[in-house]
Amino acid sequence: MGCGSSLDAMYDDPMPVVVFGATGMLGGAVAKALLRDRRFQVKAVTRTPTTDTARKLAEEALPYTALRMPFYYENFMTVFKPHKVKPGVYAVVLPMGDQSLDCMSVKDVGRCVVKVLLSPRAHVCRVLPLTAEKLTVQQMTDTLNRHVTDRKFVCPKIRIKDYQQFKFEGSQDIAAMFQFFLSGQEARDGRFTRRVQGSLCSFDRWVEDNKELLADSMDAPD
Secondary structure, eight states: OOHHHHHHHHOSSOEEEEEETTTSHHHHHHHHHHHHSTTEEEEEEOSOTTSHHHHHHHHTTOOOEEEEOOEEGGGGGTTTOOEEEETTEEEOOOSOTTOOEEEEOHHHHHHHHHHHHHSHHHHTTEEEEOOSEEEOHHHHHHHHHHHOTTSEEEOOOOOHHHHHHOOSTTHHHHHHHHHHHHHTOSOOOHHHHHHHHSSOOOHHHHHHHHHHHHHHHHHSOO
């Protein structure tokens, strides 16, 4: 049985296809070819939804909804976990100075994605910046000290260019991410996220609920 016969047998309606990297050279070519064939219903995934390429793709009848991700609380158990500087003392190292950082739990992000997908017409062709709250590094450090009481947390000042000089894999990408956060190019409003999701977990509550896991992650070898 040929491919065409298989497609006709499986789908009475247009076949759903998701194209990742839809603004890139290959992904863009695939998305455009699929759009020209009415047998497919195309959804695009791109990391750059506000570029001219993405807008032109949307004008070709390709609907999209882009979610701008905040800094995740869970990062404190992985790549940004506080590191030990001396016995009993751990450093929270984020190059944000005194500027606040948009934060949110990954569970709430997941719930927001579900709500957005269930109301596609309300969010089509929009960029949705998510956030639960804005916190400075000092505020995060104070929260950790309040709940994880078997150790002390400090937040030494670190600059973007310090991150750029680190040698671990991904350090340049991390520096670029924080540079974007510091630029203030994108305004985020927690009221929008609450309209989508309703109640959101605060960092204070998240640390209280996960303090044992946080301690285990800090004690685990890198």
